[in-house]
Amino acid sequence: MTAKGHARALEKVFSLNQIQKYFRYRQGLIDQYVKGDMSKREYLAKNLDAVLSLRKDPFINADTLEKGLFNYQYFNALAKEAKASEPGERPGEPVGWRRSDYYYEKKDKATLNVLKILGYKGVAAYFIRVRSPHLKGRLFEIIIEEYQMILHSANPLILKMLRDEGAFIEETRESVIDGYINQKY
Secondary structure (H helix, E strand, C coil): CCHHHHHHHHHHHHHHHHHHHHHHHHHHHHHHHHHCCCCHHHHHHHHHHHHHHHCCCCCCCCCCHHHHHHHHHHHHHHHHHHHHHCCCCCCCCCCCHHHHHHHHHHHHHHHHHHHHHHCCCCEEEEEECCCCCCCCCCCEEEEEHHHCEEEEECCHHHHHHHHHCCCEEEEEECCCCHHHHCCCC
């Protein structure tokens, strides 16, 4: 192996170790949130800080499940921050609407990449009960069983792909993280 090849291999190992550390830290944040030690807004802010301290940019080549899941978290954190902090561009427009839509679209691309890497194996998805009239009948939960990961989307293409691959259960369920999903921030 050349020196350049060795450096790339070390960089990949370092990246994966850093991603694993991020997911452990994130789980700790989730545990604190579940215990009531922090609010949803505090959780979102700390998660955003953790994502951005690991990487200023998402992975361009998300060729592993870990990188794909990190990109999902990266764009999800930015979308939630945008939605909560940016004023609407037109009167009556929801806060952060345009910027958050951009990041949610990127998150959906990351979701599709994760599902492609998995080959839709070990995945179960279904609509979830939500209080938001805007998301009712649109928001679905994707469970990646082996990795105990929960993703969410309202993207029609992802829904179609899940159905086509036989990974979508045609029912509405309570979200595995219902208290989080249905709490405003």
